[in-house]
Amino acid sequence: MSDPRETRRKSTGALYQQGRVSPSLGANDPRHRRSAQARLTSELTGAFVRLDEQGRVTLDYDALRTQLQSDLNLSSDAAVTAAQLAGAYLTVSQGGALDVDYDTLRADILNGLVTVTDGDKGDITVSAGGETWTIDEEAVTYAKVQKVTASRLLGNSDTVDAPIEEIAIGEGLDLKAGELFSTVEETPQIVRVLDADASLTTTASAQPWFPSNGSATLESSTAYLFKGVLFFNATGVAVNLLFDGTATTGSIAYKMTGIRVASGAVATTDRTGWRTGTTLPTTAVAATNATSGDGILMVEGIVRVATTGTFTPQLSFASGGGTAYRNSWFALWKLGENTITTKGTWS
Numbered sequence: 001m002s003d004p005r006e007t008r009r010k011s012t013g014a015l016y017q018q019g020r021v022s023p024s025l026g027a028n029d030p031r032h033r034r035s036a037q038a039r040l041t042s043e044l045t046g047a048f049v050r051l052d053e054q055g056r057v058t059l060d061y062d063a064l065r066t067q068l069q070s071d072l073n074l075s076s077d078a079a080v081t082a083a084q085l086a087g088a089y090l091t092v093s094q095g096g097a098l099d100v101d102y103d104t105l106r107a108d109i110l111n112g113l114v115t116v117t118d119g120d121k122g123d124i125t126v127s128a129g130g131e132t133w134t135i136d137e138e139a140v141t142y143a144k145v146q147k148v149t150a151s152r153l154l155g156n157s158d159t160v161d162a163p164i165e166e167i168a169i170g171e172g173l174d175l176k177a178g179e180l181f182s183t184v185e186e187t188p189q190i191v192r193v194l195d196a197d198a199s200l201t202t203t204a205s206a207q208p209w210f211p212s213n214g215s216a217t218l219e220s221s222t223a224y225l226f227k228g229v230l231f232f233n234a235t236g237v238a239v240n241l242l243f244d245g246t247a248t249t250g251s252i253a254y255k256m257t258g259i260r261v262a263s264g265a266v267a268t269t270d271r272t273g274w275r276t277g278t279t280l281p282t283t284a285v286a287a288t289n290a291t292s293g294d295g296i297l298m299v300e301g302i303v304r305v306a307t308t309g310t311f312t313p314q315l316s317f318a319s320g321g322g323t324a325y326r327n328s329w330f331a332l333w334k335l336g337e338n339t340i341t342t343k344g345t346w347s
Contacts, residue, residue, distance in 0.1 A: 048100045064100060071106065151175050181344060188331035190216045190224075198324045200232070206242055206314045209330060215310040216332060218247050223304045223338045226254075228313055228330035230297040234322035239297060239315055243280045247309030250338055251278050254301025261294045280311075294325075304338040 048064045116130045123139035126132070148154060152166040153175070169175050198211045208214025209230050218224060232239065241256050253276035275281055303311065313330050336343060 048102070064102075067102075068106070153180070176345060179344070188333045190218075190332040191329065192216070192331075193329040194324060194326045196326050200234075200315075200317070200322045200324055206244065206316045209313045209315060209324065209328065211324070215245060215312040216330075218245075218303075218305045218308060218311050218332070219334075220305060220308040221338050223302060223335040223340045225302055225333045225335055226331065227300045228298070228328075230315065230328045231294070231325035232297065232315075232322055232328070233294050233325070234317055235293075237317045237322075239295060239317060239322075241297060241299060242314045242316065243312065244314055245280055245310040245312045247280075247305050247311050248307035249279060250304040250306045252276065252280060252301065252303040254299055257296075257298045259296040259298075302335070306338060 048060045048067075116126050118126050118129065120126075120136070123136050125134045125136060127134065149166055151169055153169070154164050155167050156162050156165065157167050158165075169180070174181060192210055192213065194210060200211070201207050209228070239258065241258075243252070253274070255274040256272065258271040297315065299313070305311075311332075
């Protein structure tokens with residue numbers, strides 16, 4: 001059985017031969033410790049390993065944490081603790097140097113082993129110990145969304161719920177300056193057409209163009225464009241134009257043209273005129289002369305409605321009566337708010 005003292009003697013001698021221990025200094029001499037510490041530090045190749053003041057090999061957590069935060073773009077309060085770095089991330093090189101398996105550690109952090117602390121990170125709020133990441137309301141701006149092809153709308157053209165997609169602009173539509181508009185004349189929203197001749201009352205009082213269903217209900221705070229053509233017959237009397245209804249208007253303006261046809265004569269335009277005001281003109285305005293026979297009354301204008309109510313195109317005869325012919329019509333188009341001044345590309 002070997003003598004332990006002999007073993008220690010041989011070991012010490014080996015150290016002397018390798019220059020590891022000075023024969024003139026004791027192993028616990030501070031000068032020897034500093035010399036050994038400097039020598040070990042120069043021999044260690046690990047980027048995150050250092051010797052502390054007591055000569056112990058330790059991990060440089062501050063350097064490792066700084067490198068991780070820079071490499072992974074973590075916030076300064078991201079949790080990278082000593083406990084998370086222990087064990088599986090320590091390696092020993094072939095030369096015996098202690099280091100950290102940085103590639104494995106980095107991959108595990110990316111896989112969620114190292115969590116981000118709860119809290120609002122700007123556009124994202126982290127909760128549930130880093131497990132739930134929620135985009136803040138209104139954080140995704142238009143600038144952060146992918147670019148959209150020119151002259152396209154976003155929506156869902158499928159028959160079932162589906163992700164957003166680009167939608168092409170169809171024929172008859174155009175998209176300019178942030179507004180979608182029709183390139184053809186819009187269909188009127190309110191239309192009345194006679195499908196059969198109708199008798200007009202034998203009286204000088206005002207009466208609707210259409211003996212039945214003669215009034216349209218208009219929306220409040222809305223401007224309308226209106227047009228109408230009345231084909232009629234009256235004997236020896238002038239035809240007058242006027243309007244009535246329960247709608248409160250801010251203003252109205254219109255032009256009118258009247259044509260009378262004497263028996264066996266060529267039709268001629270015999271009266272034109274216009275009128276403007278703030279209320280519906282319930283006073284009769286002569287639209288045609290008193291020639292006996294057929295006639296046409298045409299009107300076109302704009303009315304701005306303040307409060308919802310009815311709107312009734314009317315006519316009157318100085319005396320007697322007549323007939324409103326089939327296919328006489330009146331139509332209204334909604335232009336927009338009753339304060340409208342422009343629509344489209346006016347500048």
